[in-house]
Amino acid sequence: MSQINSDTKSLVISTYHDHPVFECSKCNAVIALQDELISKAFSGRDGRGYLMHSAVNLKMGMREDRPLLTGVHTVADVYCLGCNERMGWHYLKASDQTQKYKEGKYLLEREKLIKNNAWKLDD
Numbered sequence: 776m777s778q779i780n781s782d783t784k785s786l787v788i789s790t791y792h793d794h795p796v797f798e799c800s801k802c803n804a805v806i807a808l809q810d811e812l813i814s815k816a817f818s819g820r821d822g823r824g825y826l827m828h829s830a831v832n833l834k835m836g837m838r839e840d841r842p843l844l845t846g847v848h849t850v851a852d853v854y855c856l857g858c859n860e861r862m863g864w865h866y867l868k869a870s871d872q873t874q875k876y877k878e879g880k881y882l883l884e885r886e887k888l889i890k891n892n893a894w895k896l897d898d
Contacts, residue, residue, distance in 0.1 A: 783856045787832050797888040804832045804857035818844060819863055819884040827881040832856045838867055846871045862887050
């Protein structure tokens with residue numbers, strides 16, 4: 776647990792410049808490209824969640840078998856590198872064959888994200 780709470784703000788990378796991204800709502804660290812969104816029809820611990828192909832600026836917590844709406848999955852909570860906020864979880868293993876598509880993907884809590892469209896106004 777000490778690693779989760781350790782100061783990792785200096786490890787935050789600045790990436791995906793001028794691309795639409797999702798950012799941490801607490802510290803504005805870039806978490807994922809909007810193009811990596813698979814589905815908005817997921818449930819997290821605190822409400823709606825987004826299933827994502829990939830994510831950045833996250834650190835992984837302890838792996839655990841967790842009973843979810845679609846069965847038991849082996850997951851690890853993921854935390855923002857910038858502020859240690861729990862952002863969701865990483866699917867490591869699904870026991871049900873119909874849920875295997877989630878393995879290696881991220882569930883990010885919608886309420887923990889800010890959508891930054893990177894729109895530019897013409898001068």
